[in-house]
Amino acid sequence: MNALFDNLWVQNALVLAGVAVWVALLIHGSRSERWRRAWLRLRKDRVGMISGGVIALYLGVGALESFQIPQPTGPSLSVLGWMTRGVPREKSYSAPLARTSLSVVKPEPLKGRHLLGTDALGNDTLVQTLRACRTALAIGGITSLIYIPLGTLLGILAGYYRRWVDDVIQYVYSTLASIPSILLLVSILMALGKGLGTMSIALGVTSWVGLCRLIRGETMRQSERPYVAAARALGQSHWKIVLHHLLPNVLHLVVINFVLGFSGLVLTEAILSYLGVGTPVGTPSWGSMIDGARSEFSREPLVWWNLTAATGALFGLVLSLNLFGDALRRAFDPKKA
Amino acid sequence: MFNYLIRRLLYAIPILLGVMLISFVLSFVVQSPESRARMQLGQRATPKSVEAWLHQRGLDKPRFLNTAKDAPLLDSQFFNHLGKLVTFELGVSDVSGRDLKEVFREGALPSLLITLPAFFVGLALAVSLALYQVFVRHSLADSLGSILAVALMSVPAMVYIIFGQAVIALAFNYFPAFGFDLSGWGTAKFILLPVALMAVMGLGGDVRLFRAIFLEEIAQDYVRTAQAKGVSNARLLFVHVLKNGMIALITLIVAQLPLLVMGSLLVENFFGIPGLGNTLVLAIRQGDHATVFASVYLGAILYLAGLILTDICYALVDPRIRLS
Numbered sequence: 272m273n274a275l276f277d278n279l280w281v282q283n284a285l286v287l288a289g290v291a292v293w294v295a296l297l298i299h300g301s302r303s304e305r306w307r308r309a310w311l312r313l314r315k316d317r318v319g320m321i322s323g324g325v326i327a328l329y330l331g332v333g334a335l336e337s338f339q340i341p342q343p344t345g346p347s348l349s350v351l352g353w354m355t356r357g358v359p360r361e362k363s364y365s366a367p368l369a370r371t372s373l374s375v376v377k378p379e380p381l382k383g384r385h386l387l388g389t390d391a392l393g394n395d396t397l398v399q400t401l402r403a404c405r406t407a408l409a410i411g412g413i414t415s416l417i418y419i420p421l422g423t424l425l426g427i428l429a430g431y432y433r434r435w436v437d438d439v440i441q442y443v444y445s446t447l448a449s450i451p452s453i454l455l456l457v458s459i460l461m462a463l464g465k466g467l468g469t470m471s472i473a474l475g476v477t478s479w480v481g482l483c484r485l486i487r488g489e490t491m492r493q494s495e496r497p498y499v500a501a502a503r504a505l506g507q508s509h510w511k512i513v514l515h516h517l518l519p520n521v522l523h524l525v526v527i528n529f530v531l532g533f534s535g536l537v538l539t540e541a542i543l544s545y546l547g548v549g550t551p552v553g554t555p556s557w558g559s560m561i562d563g564a565r566s567e568f569s570r571e572p573l574v575w576w577n578l579t580a581a582t583g584a585l586f587g588l589v590l591s592l593n594l595f596g597d598a599l600r601r602a603f604d605p606k607k608a
Numbered sequence: 609m610f611n612y613l614i615r616r617l618l619y620a621i622p623i624l625l626g627v628m629l630i631s632f633v634l635s636f637v638v639q640s641p642e643s644r645a646r647m648q649l650g651q652r653a654t655p656k657s658v659e660a661w662l663h664q665r666g667l668d669k670p671r672f673l674n675t676a677k678d679a680p681l682l683d684s685q686f687f688n689h690l691g692k693l694v695t696f697e698l699g700v701s702d703v704s705g706r707d708l709k710e711v712f713r714e715g716a717l718p719s720l721l722i723t724l725p726a727f728f729v730g731l732a733l734a735v736s737l738a739l740y741q742v743f744v745r746h747s748l749a750d751s752l753g754s755i756l757a758v759a760l761m762s763v764p765a766m767v768y769i770i771f772g773q774a775v776i777a778l779a780f781n782y783f784p785a786f787g788f789d790l791s792g793w794g795t796a797k798f799i800l801l802p803v804a805l806m807a808v809m810g811l812g813g814d815v816r817l818f819r820a821i822f823l824e825e826i827a828q829d830y831v832r833t834a835q836a837k838g839v840s841n842a843r844l845l846f847v848h849v850l851k852n853g854m855i856a857l858i859t860l861i862v863a864q865l866p867l868l869v870m871g872s873l874l875v876e877n878f879f880g881i882p883g884l885g886n887t888l889v890l891a892i893r894q895g896d897h898a899t900v901f902a903s904v905y906l907g908a909i910l911y912l913a914g915l916i917l918t919d920i921c922y923a924l925v926d927p928r929i930r931l932s
Contacts, residue, residue, distance in 0.1 A: 314771070318755075333774075424702050442622065442623070443626075445623050446623050446626035446630070447630075448911075449623055449624075449627060449907075449911045449912055449913065449915075450627060450904050450907055450908050450911070451867065451870065451904075451907040452629070453873065454888075454900070454903055454904050454907050455904070457892050457900060458631065458900055458901065458904055459634065459636050460897070461634075461892075461897060461900065462634045462635075502766060513677045533763065538765075541764045541766060542764070542766070542873075544875065545766055546873070546889060546892050546893070547892060547893045548892060561764060561766050561767060561770070562766070564770055565770065565878075568721065573774075578767070578770065582763070582764065582767045584762060586759075586762050586763055589761075589762035590758060590759055590762040593758045593761060593762055593833065594755075594758060597758070
C-alpha cells in the first residue's frame with residue numbers, strides 16, 4: 272500500500288481530486304446566500320485576506336514541487352528542482368552565505384553561495400525547505416480527503432437518524448477518542464509501516480472524531496428547524512433531506528474545521544518525524560529538519576540555520592492557517608466573534 | 609447520585625472492550641506471532657523452538673473463538689489477552705523483558721513531577737491572561753493578545769524545547785540541560801526548566817479557549833443584573849464571572865488530570881527524565897510493540913477515569929444532574 276501512496280503521481284492525482292472537491296464546493300457555495308455574505312465579510316477582513324494570500328503562496332510552492340519534468344538524461348526533475356538546478360551541492364554543512372564549508376579543522380572552499388546555508392549532506396537549506404512544503408501540504412491534503420467525508424457524513428447521519436445509528440457512531444468515536452491520539456497514531460503507523468500514505472490514513476483515523484462530534488451537534492440543532500419539517504412534510508426522502516438540506520447548512524463548519532485542522536496535521540507530522548515514525552528517509556520534511564537540529568545544536572560551531580528555516584516555514588503556514596480559519600469563522604458567524 | 613455514577617461506570621466498559629479489540633487487532637497486524645517469536649529467539653530459532661515459544665505464551669491458540677472439539681469456546685488468544693488486561697497483567701517488554709507494570713509504576717513519579725506543576729502553573733497563567741483579555745475586551749491589547757496566542761499555538765513543541773535547552777540551559781548555564789535525580793531539593797533544578805517550557809507550550813491554546821468561555825459567561829443575564837445593581841467592573845469579572853466560568857473550567861481540568869501520569873513524550877525525552885513519556889519514546893524508536901500497546905490500554909483507562917471524574921464534578925456543582 273505504501274508503494275502505491277508513495278508514487279508521486281498517485282499523490283498528485285489525490286491532490287488534484289482534493290482541489291476539484293474544493294472548486295466544486297466553492298461553485299456550490301457561490302450560489303448560497305450565506306456563503307456570498309461570508310465572502311463579502313471576508314474580503315473586508317484584512318488579517319483574513321493576508322493569511323489567505325500566504326496560504327496560496329505555500330500552495331503555489333507545493334504545486335511547483337509536485338509536477339515532474341522528464342529529463343533527457345537521468346531521473347525526472349520537479350518544476351522546483353528544475354528552477355533550482357543551478358544550485359550546487361556541497362559536501363557538508365556550511366553557514367549562510369559562507370565561502371568555506373563549516374569545519375574547524377580544514378574548511379574547504381564552496382562551489383557557490385547559499386542564502387540559508389547547507390545541511391549535513393550539503394543540500395541547500397532554502398531549497399530543502401521549499402521542497403518540504405509539498406510534503407506538509409500532501410499529508411494535510413490527503414488526510415483531509417479521508418477524514419472530511421467520513422466525519423461529515425457520519426456526523427450528519429448520527430444527528431439526523433439519532434437512536435441506534437447515533438449510538439453506534441458515538442460508540443465508535445468515543446472508543447477512538449479514549450486512546451491518546453499520539454499513541455493511536457504510533458500504533459497504526461507501526462502496524463501499517465512508515466510512509467506518506469499510511470501517515471495520512473493514520474491521521475485520518477484520529478482526525479474525524481472532532482469533526483463528527485461538531486457536525487452531529489449542529490445537525491441535531493438544524494433538524495429541529497422548520498425547513499427540515501417542511502421537507503419531510505413534502506414527502507422528500509431521508510437521503511434528499513440529508514444531502515440537499517442538512518449538508519449545505521453544516522458545510523461552512525466543515526470548511527472552518529478543515530482550515531483549522533490542517534494546521535494541527537502539519538504540527539503532528541513534525542512530532543511523528545521526531546518519534547521516528549514520520550516521513551520516510553529521503554522525503555524532505557520540516558519535521559525531520561527540526562528533528563535533525565537536536566544533534567546540530569550541540570555541535571561547535573552551532574548549526575542553527577536548518578532549524579530556523581524549517582521552523583520559520585512551518586510557523587508561517589500554521590499561523591496563516593490558524594488566522595485564516597478564525598477569519599472564516601468570523602465571516603460565517605459574525606455574531607459570535 | 610449513586611445510580612448516576614453506576615450508569616457512567618457501566619458506560620465505560622464497552623468502550624474499554626473496544627480499545628482492547630483495537631489494540632489486539634493492531635498488534636497482530638504489526639507482527640504475526642510467528643515473526644515475533646523468530647525475532648525474540650534470534651539465531652537459535654528452529655521450527656521447534658518457535659512452536660514452543662508460541663505454545664508457552666498461548667499464541668498457538670485460535671485468534672477469536674476456539675472451535676476445537678473439547679476446548680472451551682473462549683479459550684482463544686483474544687479472550688485470554690482480554691482476561692489478562694482486566695486483571696492488569698500487562699505482559700513484558702519486547703526489548704528489555706521487564707514486567708511492564710513495574711516499568712509503568714517506576715515512570716509515573718518522574719512524569720508527575722514534571723506534568724503536575726506544569727499543568728497548574730500553565731493553568732494559573734492562562735486563566736489570568738484570559739481574564740485580563742476579557743477585562744480589556746475589544747481593545748488593542750485584547751486583539752494583540754489574541755494574535756499572540758495564535759502565534760504561540762503555531763510553534764511546534766520541539767522548537768520550544770530545543771530553543772529553551774539551547775538558549776537558557778546551555779548558553780546561560782542556568783539549569784542543567786539534561787538529567788534527573790530524585791534527591792529532594794536536588795530534583796528541583798532538573799525539573800524547573802522542563803516545567804516552565806511545558807507550561808508555556810500549552811499557553812496559547814488555553815488562553816484562547818478560556819477567553820471564549822469567559823466571554824460567553826459575560827453575555828449571561830446575571831452579569832447584566834449585577835451591572836444594574838452597581839457592581840464594579842473588576843468585582844463583576846473577578847468574582848461573578850470567574851466563579852461561574854470556573855464550572856466550565858473545572859470539568860475541563862479534571863478530565864485531563866489522570867492523563868498527566870503518562871507524562872510528556874517530547875519534554876521528558878529531550879531532558880532525559882526517566883518518566884513514562886521517555887519510556888514510550890524509546891519503545892517507539894526501538895519498535896517495542898508490547899510496551900506501546902500496553903500504554904494504549906493504560907492511556908484509555910486514564911482517559912475514561914478522567915471522564916468519570918468529570919461527571920462526578922458536574923454532579924457536585926450542578927444539582928440538576930445529581931437528581932435526574
